[in-house]
Amino acid sequence: xxxxxxxxxxxxxxxxxxxxxxxxxxxxxxxxxxxxxxxxxxxxxxxxxxxxxxxxxxxxxxxxxxxxxxxxxxxxxxxxxxxxxxxxxxxxxxxxxxxxxxxxxxxxxxxxxxx
Numbered sequence: 001x002x003x004x005x006x007x008x009x010x011x012x013x014x015x016x017x018x019x020x021x022x023x024x025x026x027x028x029x030x031x032x033x034x035x036x037x038x039x040x041x042x043x044x045x046x047x048x049x050x051x052x053x054x055x056x057x058x059x060x061x062x063x064x065x066x067x068x069x070x071x072x073x074x075x076x077x078x079x080x081x082x083x084x085x086x087x088x089x090x091x092x093x094x095x096x097x098x099x100x101x102x103x104x105x106x107x108x109x110x111x112x113x114x115x
Contacts, residue, residue: 013114020113022057024106029053029062031105035094036064041074041082064091 033053040048047068055062066075074080078088087093 016113017110018060020110021060021106022055023113024109025060025062026053026055027109028102028105029055029064031102032091032094032098033064035098036066036091039085039087039090039094040066041080041086041088041090047071047074064095066091 030053033051037048037051040051042048047066047070050067050071051064052067053062053064075088075091080088082088
């Protein structure tokens, strides 16, 4: 009879998975930020430059934000005129449209962390 011992190193797997998830989440939020920046209404570029992507690794949550006094108005008011390719809902639409891509980015980083 031949026997082999299998050792489950769960703590290392969990750490690797969490590390990969955090890295993927960071890359995913940066991806959404870039897509949103490509659509943000632009006159002088201040709104576009105010965009940030942040990740809280403890809770594995990410956020993309634009921080100017007029960001909410530009985002919500559908009747404002914008240059071609620039639009209201410049953050909401990319968040929805890029959800699958962000999921793929996170999954790829988790796989990479487990190698």
